[in-house]
Amino acid sequence: MAAPEYVPVTLRELPRPIERIPPAKQWLADRPADLQGGQPRGKGLGVPGPDQGYALKLARRFDDRLELAAGEHHEDAVIGCMAVALKRAALFGRAPVIYDVELAFTLWGFLGGAPDDLVDFRTPRFQGLREEYERQRVIADLVPDTTLRLTPAQVRERLSNWRSLLTIGGD
Numbered sequence: 001m002a003a004p005e006y007v008p009v010t011l012r013e014l015p016r017p018i019e020r021i022p023p024a025k026q027w028l029a030d031r032p033a034d035l036q037g038g039q040p041r042g043k044g045l046g047v048p049g050p051d052q053g054y055a056l057k058l059a060r061r062f063d064d065r066l067e068l069a070a071g072e073h074h075e076d077a078v079i080g081c082m083a084v085a086l087k088r089a090a091l092f093g094r095a096p097v098i099y100d101v102e103l104a105f106t107l108w109g110f111l112g113g114a115p116d117d118l119v120d121f122r123t124p125r126f127q128g129l130r131e132e133y134e135r136q137r138v139i140a141d142l143v144p145d146t147t148l149r150l151t152p153a154q155v156r157e158r159l160s161n162w163r164s165l166l167t168i169g170g171d
Contacts, residue, residue, distance in 0.1 A: 049090030055082050058101045066110045069119045076129040081105050083140035088148040102152040107143065107165060111156075118162045142166045 003009065059078050066077055081104035088103060089096040105111045108126075109118045129135055147155070147165045158165060 049086060049093075049095065051095035052086050052089075055085050055089070055096035055101060058096060058098050059085075059105075061098065062101065062105055062111070065112075066105065067112050067114070068110070069123055072123055072126060073130075076126045077105075077108070077110050079130045079136060080126045080139045081108060081110065083136045084108075084143050084148075087140045087143065091145060091148050099152055103148070103150070103155055106152050106155045106159070107147065107162075109159065109162070113156070113159060115160060115162060118159070142168065 056078070059082060063074070066074060068074065068077060081101065084104035084107065085096055085100035088100045102111070108122050109115070114122075125135070125139060129139065143165070144167045150158075150165075155165065
């Protein structure tokens with residue numbers, strides 16, 4: 001609150017002049033490494049999104065719940081489902097959350113309740129997956145955006161009709 005005019009003030013108590021800062025200069029994204037038109041898209045490029053490593057931490061919360069068939073390995077299941085979870089997170093333009101991982105594990109039947117024909121379908125596709133990036137991309141590409149927009153509960157309800165949740169060409 002300002003002091004009335006009749007109150008004496010010393011030089012120290014006088015208000016200081018305001019330092020005027022000039023406005024910022026215009027900035028343009030014209031550096032050589034800047035992407036033009038956003039992230040590149042195409043076959044084999046994946047779906048870039050932020051903080052993808054966090055999905056692996058989230059997947060570890062499901063370690064004791066995964067149901068694997070004979071011949072399936074834990075790491076293959078995790079890596080294949082991470083491709084799907086990361087695709088879902090990028091679809092929504094955010095980092096992965098627990099529901100992305102849950103949807104992926106549910107969709108592929110690793111959280112239980114998988115029909116036998118789904119297990120027969122997934123087993124050869126997931127075997128050795130941790131070593132082959134191209135096959136990881138195939139797993140992610142089998143899942144259309146319409147499925148990724150569902151909740152894990154909706155996927156669980158539709159798991160008996162699992163083929164309708166995937167894009168399966170000649171299989």
